[in-house]
Amino acid sequence: MRLSNLAALATVLLLASASSSIAQTQFPTPPQKAFGYADFAPQAKIDAEFMAVPEAKLAGEHLKTLTAAPHIAGSKEDHDTAEYVAKKFKEAGLDTEIVEYRVLLNRPKDIKVTATDASGKQLMSGPTPEHVDNDPFQDDPRVTTAFNGSSASADVTGDVVYANYGSPADYKKLDDLHISVKGKIVIVRYGENFRGVKVYVAQQHGALGVIIYSDPADDGYVKGDKYPHGPMRPDSAVQRGAVQYLPIYAGDTTTPGIASTPDLPDSQRTPMDQAGNQPKIPATPLSYKDAAPILENIGGPDSPRDWQGGLPFTYHVGGAGAVTVHLRAIQEYKLWPIWDVIGKIPGTDEKDNWVVAGNHRDAWVYGAVDPNSGTAAMLETVHGIGSLLKSGWKPKRTIVFGSWDAEEYGLIGSTEWVEQHPQELQHAAAYFNMDVGVAGPDFGASSVPALKPFIRDLTHEVPSPKGGSVYDQWKVSQKEGRGRGGRRSSGDSRANASTDEDVNVGDLGSGSDYTPFIQHIGVPSADIGSSGPYGVYHSVFDNYAWFVMNADPTFVYLQQQARVFGLEVLHMADADVLPYDYELYGKEIQSYLAKARDRAKDTGMQNVNFTAAEAAAKRLTQAGAAVKAKQLAPAGDMRPLDEKLRATETALIYEPGLPHRPWFKHLIFDPGEYTGYAAVVIPGVNEGIDADDAVRTNQQMQILATALNHAAEVLESAK
Numbered sequence: 001m002r003l004s005n006l007a008a009l010a011t012v013l014l015l016a017s018a019s020s021s022i023a024q025t026q027f028p029t030p031p032q033k034a035f036g037y038a039d040f041a042p043q044a045k046i047d048a049e050f051m052a053v054p055e056a057k058l059a060g061e062h063l064k065t066l067t068a069a070p071h072i073a074g075s076k077e078d079h080d081t082a083e084y085v086a087k088k089f090k091e092a093g094l095d096t097e098i099v100e101y102r103v104l105l106n107r108p109k110d111i112k113v114t115a116t117d118a119s120g121k122q123l124m125s126g127p128t129p130e131h132v133d134n135d136p137f138q139d140d141p142r143v144t145t146a147f148n149g150s151s152a153s154a155d156v157t158g159d160v161v162y163a164n165y166g167s168p169a170d171y172k173k174l175d176d177l178h179i180s181v182k183g184k185i186v187i188v189r190y191g192e193n194f195r196g197v198k199v200y201v202a203q204q205h206g207a208l209g210v211i212i213y214s215d216p217a218d219d220g221y222v223k224g225d226k227y228p229h230g231p232m233r234p235d236s237a238v239q240r241g242a243v244q245y246l247p248i249y250a251g252d253t254t255t256p257g258i259a260s261t262p263d264l265p266d267s268q269r270t271p272m273d274q275a276g277n278q279p280k281i282p283a284t285p286l287s288y289k290d291a292a293p294i295l296e297n298i299g300g301p302d303s304p305r306d307w308q309g310g311l312p313f314t315y316h317v318g319g320a321g322a323v324t325v326h327l328r329a330i331q332e333y334k335l336w337p338i339w340d341v342i343g344k345i346p347g348t349d350e351k352d353n354w355v356v357a358g359n360h361r362d363a364w365v366y367g368a369v370d371p372n373s374g375t376a377a378m379l380e381t382v383h384g385i386g387s388l389l390k391s392g393w394k395p396k397r398t399i400v401f402g403s404w405d406a407e408e409y410g411l412i413g414s415t416e417w418v419e420q421h422p423q424e425l426q427h428a429a430a431y432f433n434m435d436v437g438v439a440g441p442d443f444g445a446s447s448v449p450a451l452k453p454f455i456r457d458l459t460h461e462v463p464s465p466k467g468g469s470v471y472d473q474w475k476v477s478q479k480e481g482r483g484r485g486g487r488r489s490s491g492d493s494r495a496n497a498s499t500d501e502d503v504n505v506g507d508l509g510s511g512s513d514y515t516p517f518i519q520h521i522g523v524p525s526a527d528i529g530s531s532g533p534y535g536v537y538h539s540v541f542d543n544y545a546w547f548v549m550n551a552d553p554t555f556v557y558l559q560q561q562a563r564v565f566g567l568e569v570l571h572m573a574d575a576d577v578l579p580y581d582y583e584l585y586g587k588e589i590q591s592y593l594a595k596a597r598d599r600a601k602d603t604g605m606q607n608v609n610f611t612a613a614e615a616a617a618k619r620l621t622q623a624g625a626a627v628k629a630k631q632l633a634p635a636g637d638m639r640p641l642d643e644k645l646r647a648t649e650t651a652l653i654y655e656p657g658l659p660h661r662p663w664f665k666h667l668i669f670d671p672g673e674y675t676g677y678a679a680v681v682i683p684g685v686n687e688g689i690d691a692d693d694a695v696r697t698n699q700q701m702q703i704l705a706t707a708l709n710h711a712a713e714v715l716e717s718a719k
Helices: 006-017 041-051 057-066 076-091 169-174 195-204 288-297 373-391 411-419 449-460 470-480 515-520 545-553 556-574 582-602 611-632 639-650 682-689 694-714
Strands: 095-117 122-126 153-162 186-188 209-213 283-286 323-345 350-360 397-404 432-436 442-447 524-532 668-671 678-679
Touching: 041 373, 041 556, 057 076, 057 373, 057 545, 057 556, 076 323, 076 373, 076 397, 076 639, 095 283, 095 288, 095 411, 095 449, 122 288, 153 209, 186 195, 186 288, 186 323, 195 283, 209 288, 209 323, 209 678, 283 288, 283 323, 283 668, 288 323, 323 373, 323 668, 350 373, 350 556, 350 639, 373 432, 373 556, 397 411, 397 556, 397 639, 432 556, 442 449, 442 470, 449 470, 449 524, 449 556, 449 582, 470 682, 524 556, 545 611, 582 611, 582 682, 582 694, 611 639, 611 694, 639 694, 682 694
Parallel strands: 153 186, 186 209, 209 283, 350 397, 350 432, 432 524
Antiparallel strands: 095 122, 095 323, 153 323, 323 397, 442 524, 668 678
């Protein structure tokens, strides 16, 4: 949709708000059978009753309320959103509490970037305020200056080097060009890896500081029309975000492994200057409008041609003294309160086995897509489940909904809650995440392999706004090259090794709130989202006006996501036996090992012994196939089998953790040390190969083989 003036925008907003009548939904025919149920017919009836409740109009109203003001973590406006969510939880009949933590956060005190050429002429001074014609939200005085969370506080001046996306491979190319970044300021573009990794690698190479800009080739005019004429990033839009070293550990940087409760003594906190995931150099984000004068004038050799972005000049690598940048990033750090909202529905049978579902609520500015499309959808999920409660339904397993705070600073609210409840979560049946609930019409998901068939199966029941089921449209979008495996899907060649021909469900990396659940304590997890052209990520323009123009004008995809999210919860809460597919899990691990074997061979690594791990993965596959027969026809008391099924995932947790980053304990899925978002599967093994360290690789292979054998033993002992 194209807008040329404020009146047109107002019309769009009015139409979106007034869209109360959606065409009668045609629900797909429910399946006759479902994995984990002896008789699926009663559950299908409950599903239909639930799916009739979530409303597109109400979801849109939630979104409008949640995004009425900027609500960065720890702010009054952030607390207001917590109160709103708590009110909706209580109205639905959930036992609700607002849980406060006290965590270290920074706010920008003085952010300034200036660039001069060799003669002293000023080339730019920023950051330039974000502005487009006729956006109704951009000028709110509560909008925080664009900055990077977790940045060091510093004032530095130096020569500039362009390092593409700032990956280790990019620095290798700079080495080949005899360009050093030591004592210099690095400018890198967003994309390909987590922004914290960009700073992590720059610090390792001796850089003074980092500027991270959004290139139009990645999410600007090269990809489509700029907002307000389309969905892509306008010239002045800045991507905020945390540069915490998330692949080292998540959560409050001062309390790794323990909950940052309000009564925690300061003596138990790690000093900020000793925190292992806290950058030691400053970083700040810029728009491509502000970055362009720097990049156009830095001189030096032509950049490698695959480093060329979308700005209208040849990119060079700099390092020749042609441009000097003064980067002033003065931060104010202190302990701030944050607020998780927790709503519970006690189970009637396996009440200690929690089904947890969550979404974060805080945003760098308004966060219409990220994260409040997910919050709005979750509230309609809760609305639907509340209707079931009022009709007399109660879940077999306890249901817990979490509205997490301070996710944007490093998954803090969810991590602190997980670190506060490790014993209770040892029995949790699953954690279901939704972050960027809706950015467009293309559904996607990521999960542990045991839950991939579960996710696929339930999407057959949910109607798509395009007709047919969500599953039908998911298959079409993947065939046409759209969609993806959840918000933070696998983007690494070692991952995503699907062993069947069905729609692809991605592997879990990091960057959202499933991280502490699966990768720290081993709760089986999944993440869903609905994607589309989305160029305003983490900018002031990710607001209600952009959303109704570009993502979901009538909120029907919010309704769709509420239904999918709800069926995840309902099926996991009420299945006769936990619907984990360990045969598929074993097969995927076998495929990961096969890829790792090929990589070791290709890199010339000798004497790596794959035999024991491959045999153990095969054993797990066979044990999963044997136990599946019992899951397909559950009868009698299935609680002993549930205990074994749940303990199998826990067996893949290695308490000492990964080399160099012990907070991450899962032996199959973790964020890569140098990717951050994308999963590195069997990370101990693959990162040993990356490091060309045969001793480390063999050690990790032995650890993996032991864990896989233990997981197989647990399944084999199931009665």
